[in-house]
Amino acid sequence: MYVGTPRAGPVRFSLIQYGEGGFREEELKTLDECLSRLATPPSDVITWLDVGGLHDVRTVEELGKRFSLHPLLLEDVVNTEQRPKREEYADVLYIVVKMLSADPDRQRFEVEQVSLVLMPRVLISFQENGGDVFKPVRDRLRSGKGKLKNQQADYLVYSLIDAVVDQYFAVLELTGERIALIEDRLLEGPSLETLHDLHATKRDLLFLRRAVWPLREVLSALERGHSDLIAEATRVYFRDVYDHVVQVIDTVETLRETGAQMLDVYLSSTTYRMTGVMKVLTIITTIFMPLSLVTGLYGMNFRYMPGLNSTWGFASVLAVMLTIGIVMIAIFRKKRWL
Amino acid sequence: MYVGTPRAGPVRFSLIQYGEGGFREEELKTLDECLSRLATPPSDVITWLDVGGLHDVRTVEELGKRFSLHPLLLEDVVNTEQRPKREEYADVLYIVVKMLSADPDRQRFEVEQVSLVLMPRVLISFQENGGDVFKPVRDRLRSGKGKLKNQQADYLVYSLIDAVVDQYFAVLELTGERIALIEDRLLEGPSLETLHDLHATKRDLLFLRRAVWPLREVLSALERGHSDLIAEATRVYFRDVYDHVVQVIDTVETLRETGAQMLDVYLSSTTYRMTGVMKVLTIITTIFMPLSLVTGLYGMNFRYMPGLNSTWGFASVLAVMLTIGIVMIAIFRKKRWL
């Protein structure tokens, strides 16, 4: 439901090569074009190939052949139901992350799987649709500013994951706002619609949690430097993204607890209100039933009833009824129902 | 209840031998035939014996004698209430997994215990009934395609477990659909039947969880290569099944949480509706009881009551009653009950 609709159009290849010799960017149309470019990369540049679209299986297969990737790795690239994970093959580091994009209009977020395949001096990233989450990274490379340009491919991996995690904060902000809105509505007075909104939000949080929790482990492993492909100096950056992910998890858990508390608040205040309604009903019934009985008594058609023909009969009965009513109200006051 | 009914017929023996010298497959009828084939296996082939049916204890005993299997191992093969586990004896690796088969018609799934006994160049698999879950593996061996044919017996173990885990995804899909259906019905308006369906589904998930959780540990141990019978190169495949199992667990836990949330939604929306019903009751009672009292008053048979004989008496009383009604409604509006 939240998974983005797969792009049916052609696969997009975006090839960036940078290094001391400069920066070159190309948008390639076909796989073959792409493979020919990759045939003989200059030895002193970092190559980043961003593949947008996984619906053409041949693309993945051919690239896998070109870089001698393990068949299981290729399977994982194509299977978009993966959990975030990190796997190492000889000379290849494979990372799966979930990209979330907040969509403020529909109050929803979309999920896309991103696979990063890191080899010495080469990084291939696979996106399902190829949104523009990586645009800031590309821009920084183009502008040549910042340290990104002078770094190895492992720093590029960091930059991409960082861009993905930045999106999480946007999604969380959106979810936080939804919850705050729901809370306001619950305090004003609950409606079925609000309850269902709360339910939907809790579900989204469940979903979010599933996407973020495993990422923590992935980044922790990268930070601890299990892989030769991650340079010592880059590990501090992974620690930074790791911190961000921990912060995201923290917020998700807090929002989940807040959601649970709101249901508690709803239930307890509803129970409170229902007791109030019940009291009103009981008070009304308890006051009026005896009074009605009295009128019923003198509504009977017996010929001989005391006071029937007396001038003060009606008034006396009214007085009796008034007394009954006052006594009842006094009892309720004593019971603190009024 | 979910455990498949044991086949009462004869035990089925399916013997496959493959290797560089080719592929041979035989369906054997009796244990003795089977033992004679196993007496002198050629030294360069992999032997896979698939035993379908555990009801004949002698089968297991004789096979155990032939391969010098530990008595505790044989006990475990026959006891079909095992948890998934992995045990190592000298030169023997014993693995128990639970096979689930989705049965879309009955909205249920069946469970069968599969025991895998791996020895150097020999694999014996025991199934309770011998369904056709292993058919794809057998087909791949027959066709000679893929890498399975050139691999050792440990890769065959992987292939069989992989086939079992693939079934889990089918079962999960089925369960996910059931839950989605129940949710739709709960939102439309709950019924006792839906509640019981929800309950049954939660139970199935509890069951599923018991079958899958221990498997994770089993595969983790295989991946970490604790056993000499698992070659270094095969471990990456066990890591892959491990990932699948983690994904299954993840989905099971999510479905469980979704189920719990649905009960919350049900309870809170029922409470909401009940409060609504109570309000209607209270409103009706509160409006009509005073009005009835007024009619009761003038229904009394006192001779002297003010306005009894007046032309406007009836109309005046009606006016009074109308006023009472309007005031009541105004109060309810102010209380936001209307």
Add this chain to the structure above:
Amino acid sequence: MYVGTPRAGPVRFSLIQYGEGGFREEELKTLDECLSRLATPPSDVITWLDVGGLHDVRTVEELGKRFSLHPLLLEDVVNTEQRPKREEYADVLYIVVKMLSADPDRQRFEVEQVSLVLMPRVLISFQENGGDVFKPVRDRLRSGKGKLKNQQADYLVYSLIDAVVDQYFAVLELTGERIALIEDRLLEGPSLETLHDLHATKRDLLFLRRAVWPLREVLSALERGHSDLIAEATRVYFRDVYDHVVQVIDTVETLRETGAQMLDVYLSSTTYRMTGVMKVLTIITTIFMPLSLVTGLYGMNFRYMPGLNSTWGFASVLAVMLTIGIVMIAIFRKKRWL
């Protein structure tokens, strides 16, 4: 409440000695008789002394003196509120387990503490009452069949613990049946008695859990062979009992979750039913109160009321009431209350 009543009679001593030289069994009456037998045990036999009854403190003290047991160990033997545990003293391995005996008539189970004191070639077991749970072990020793006879005392420890754990399965089966019965009764329609049965069963499960969880740790330590008194070859048997205990724990937890779910089912279906009852009440009230008001109006004794003397007055009012009734029912149908 579930703890067996301590036997007040004399303590029972059952001495078994076996080994290559044969098998000898004696039922001894007094402690002194017992001590004299133990004074000079032949060097090549395994001695198993089973003590039934802990109420005579002197028994434990004297035996402790004879075998130089640590005072803390003796204290633990006598204190029957111990958790299952394993303790090592120099040359002595001390194990406490909880023996449960299912009692199908009373739908309850009894608990007894069993202490096993393992020394080289000697095993002393202390039971509170000395039931017949160890009878199968004794029978196997007597018959001389199986491997038990040729094994060391550590294997005897395994056999006794195995006999105790086998009882757990019987207790679990009994509890599972009670829960299934309760569920059937809850689905038919709840009663207070069923609720209290559910409560009692949940309590028993809590109790069961306390008896079994620590045993897991005990067996895990025995399996990992921390003690010199457990031979390498026997450890595989302790692994087997360990597996059984894990299975018992698994089942206990599942039953506990099932019990919790049943309460959920009960509560949600009761809420459902209560809403139904409330609706009936509200419908009846809402239909009849306005009708009663109409009759009340024409029950008033005003002289001048429209239509009082008309031939069609009564019929018109009936028609009005019928219309009101139909409109009300239509409204309820629209609200889906009918």
Add this chain to the structure above:
Amino acid sequence: MYVGTPRAGPVRFSLIQYGEGGFREEELKTLDECLSRLATPPSDVITWLDVGGLHDVRTVEELGKRFSLHPLLLEDVVNTEQRPKREEYADVLYIVVKMLSADPDRQRFEVEQVSLVLMPRVLISFQENGGDVFKPVRDRLRSGKGKLKNQQADYLVYSLIDAVVDQYFAVLELTGERIALIEDRLLEGPSLETLHDLHATKRDLLFLRRAVWPLREVLSALERGHSDLIAEATRVYFRDVYDHVVQVIDTVETLRETGAQMLDVYLSSTTYRMTGVMKVLTIITTIFMPLSLVTGLYGMNFRYMPGLNSTWGFASVLAVMLTIGIVMIAIFRKKRWL
């Protein structure tokens, strides 16, 4: 609330010195007297100084100076809101435990902090009020029986902690009885008072838990012998207290779960009863409202109503009403409400 009121009177110093040379006990009045005694302790005795009362800060300061205790340690002695903990300074082992004293009359227990400062051959214990929990230990020393007399100061530490833990069992027994009493009252029929008792007991358990959980860690560290001040031979005794504490924790957790279950039982049986009440209300209303309508119809004052003047009119209406009543009851029986 449960914290004992601090004694305002003078601080009590109880000095005990024992060893091979004998046993000497003194009750000292002032700090200076105390310091002079401690100035030159004979080298072959164990010195135990028990300080009762922490309200005089100078006491702690002077003692700290005399024994060169770390300022942080002294701060901890005076701050009576500490969690149980164990800290090591050079040549000093500092232990904080919580002393509970069951007070059967008030159905409450009191808490006091006890600090133990162990140095070679010297032990100082600080109590808030100086109750008589340590009396049994003192008595054993005086009598010269048991092994305590011949042991080092570490064994004395064990004896004191053991005395404290023994009190926990008394408190637990008291709490268990309170819970059993509450349960009986809940089953008979709940009252607000019982609910509040349950609430108070759950709170006490929360409190108890906080006092006991950290102690487990403390004793586990002592048992594992992290400190040079604890002799190898004494560690087995700490293991014994450790076991007792684990047992206490176990019981606390069980009582907490029992308390939670009792609330469940209360809520579900109340819901059950409320549904019963609602049914009675609905049945009464449903039967009598139609009957009242019938009487209302013939209570109208129309001149022309069928059967008004007939001899059998009244009887016919009664017959109609009886039929309505019987039909209603039949419906309720079918719905199983009766």
Add this chain to the structure above:
Amino acid sequence: MYVGTPRAGPVRFSLIQYGEGGFREEELKTLDECLSRLATPPSDVITWLDVGGLHDVRTVEELGKRFSLHPLLLEDVVNTEQRPKREEYADVLYIVVKMLSADPDRQRFEVEQVSLVLMPRVLISFQENGGDVFKPVRDRLRSGKGKLKNQQADYLVYSLIDAVVDQYFAVLELTGERIALIEDRLLEGPSLETLHDLHATKRDLLFLRRAVWPLREVLSALERGHSDLIAEATRVYFRDVYDHVVQVIDTVETLRETGAQMLDVYLSSTTYRMTGVMKVLTIITTIFMPLSLVTGLYGMNFRYMPGLNSTWGFASVLAVMLTIGIVMIAIFRKKRWL
């Protein structure tokens, strides 16, 4: 909401230098002044620069340049949504803590992020607003009393964190009082306002917990002495703060459990009260409806009804009604509703 409003005014620089040569304190107005002072610090003093205000990014940048701080560290200083953490760079130890200030009037607390950057002989602390939490530390330095003056910068770090943690206790006391107040009000009789107060308090506790939990890990790492910048002798002080933080966490968890219990108490006592209300309603209805029916019967206008003209008719009917009423009350007494 709880985050303090950022000070818009100028950033405050408070420079303290102390050591054997004495103590010097300066309040500097501008960054440049500050940098010039820091240009050539005497080699034998400890320099503590306290920066109040993070809204001027240039401040942080310039200081970072001066001390060659890692860009990620500077980012973290400015980002005030950090979790408490500890990070090590070459020769730099970076610590983030959350400062809470109890605000007794508004029944709320404010949160501020404090960053501590420890380098050899230099400590820079960044506060968001620069409250006066550090005043006691400054005072102690000024007065020259205590050991602070003679210690290295690591002890200063300890002193600052200790001052922050001391504030937590004040916040907890405030929260504890709020909860006690809420409990009193709940027991007297619940109101919606109390429920919302409880909800708000639970939220604050959630918030508090998030601020404190990670701090535990931070201090545990400092105590275990992972960093070269923390001297061996200072570690015991960090252990002390660690203990305080554990105590804070303990109290937070206890307060959270108490809050959850209070909701339980509220819900169960409300259910109890509602059942009481329902019973009153049912009793009243059940007694008066049959009585009203009787009066309705004799209110009918049939000419022929038994006893209509009898002198004792009215009295007989009253007697019948009295009997009905007494029977009803007897039934309710038997059902224990009265």
